Amino acid sequence: xxxxxxxxxxxxxxxxxxxxxxxxxxxxxxxxxxxxxxxxxxxxxxxxxxxxxxxxxxxxxxxxxxxxxxxxxxxxxxxxxxxxxxxxxxxxxxxxxxxxxxxxxxxxxxxxxxxxxxxxxxxx
Amino acid sequence: xxxxxxxxxxxxxxxxxxxxxxxxxxxxxxxxxxxxxxxxxxxxxxxxxxxxxxxxxxxxxxxxxxxxxxxxxxxxxxxxxxxxxxxxxxxxxxxxxxxxxxxxxxxxxxxxxxxxxxxxxxxxxxxxxxxxxxxxxxxxxx
Numbered sequence: 001x002x003x004x005x006x007x008x009x010x011x012x013x014x015x016x017x018x019x020x021x022x023x024x025x026x027x028x029x030x031x032x033x034x035x036x037x038x039x040x041x042x043x044x045x046x047x048x049x050x051x052x053x054x055x056x057x058x059x060x061x062x063x064x065x066x067x068x069x070x071x072x073x074x075x076x077x078x079x080x081x082x083x084x085x086x087x088x089x090x091x092x093x094x095x096x097x098x099x100x101x102x103x104x105x106x107x108x109x110x111x112x113x114x115x116x117x118x119x120x121x122x123x124x
Numbered sequence: 125x126x127x128x129x130x131x132x133x134x135x136x137x138x139x140x141x142x143x144x145x146x147x148x149x150x151x152x153x154x155x156x157x158x159x160x161x162x163x164x165x166x167x168x169x170x171x172x173x174x175x176x177x178x179x180x181x182x183x184x185x186x187x188x189x190x191x192x193x194x195x196x197x198x199x200x201x202x203x204x205x206x207x208x209x210x211x212x213x214x215x216x217x218x219x220x221x222x223x224x225x226x227x228x229x230x231x232x233x234x235x236x237x238x239x240x241x242x243x244x245x246x247x248x249x250x251x252x253x254x255x256x257x258x259x260x261x262x263x264x265x266x
Contacts, residue, residue, distance in 0.1 A: 020150050020153060021150075023146050023182070024146060053157065053171065053174070054171055054174050054175050055175075056178040057179060058178075058182065088168055088171070089172050092172070092240075092244055093175060093241070094239065094240045094243070095240070
């Protein structure tokens with residue numbers, strides 16, 4: 001089975017989804033990311049979906065689950081690069097991805113994660 | 125037309141695609157993308173039709189135990205459209221009204237599949253007989 005690679009940069013995990021995923025590939029990514037957060041102590045997860053031509057309820061649920069799991073493991077998730085046509089379709093489908101933080105691009109997403117990490121340090 | 129392989133008529137105006145397992149859901153999305161591109165649908169309309177096809181083909185595979193997508197290119201005067209039929213011989217849906225309610229799920233999804241895909245298309249038709257199967261037809265006009 002195809003697996004989506006997860007890169008580590010400091011305390012951030014980076015995922016770029018570049019293929020039209022089968023459902024089981026999406027489920028595997030969810031499992032792999034959870035494991036990697038725990039192993040690395042990552043505080044941020046950035047998921048780039050700019051190559052995705054479609055997000056249906058299955059992928060939407062996967063993104064929401066990853067955000068929820070990461071939050072419980074003390075990491076912030078940000079989903080970046082959603083195409084406008086995908087965003088329009090997703091909302092009309094009835095999904096607004098509650099609890100999922102988003103940013104327009106990778107740069108803004110990284111800034112958001114840096115900000116969240118600083119906030120966390122202050123809180124400690 | 126054989127049900128075990130993808131097929132298309134010589135004029136390219138109708139065809140079918142088997143939906144036996146998960147990889148066929150990906151195949152279905154790619155087929156519908158190509159069809160909507162050929163019809164020069166706008167990018168938003170392409171995305172809506174592909175997303176609806178993804179939801180409905182998953183229903184066919186997961187709940188219907190597999191089946192078939194049939195597609196046809198429509199013309200009504202100058203208007204062009206694409207109609208997709210998702211057919212299975214699975215258990216059928218006992219309460220269609222309930223199945224079309226937002227958030228109603230038999231357990232595996234978010235419950236947006238049927239109700240959500242209805243909002244993404246211009247025409248939506250569902251026919252289901254318990255013990256015999258389900259056919260969902262969707263149409264989007266350009």
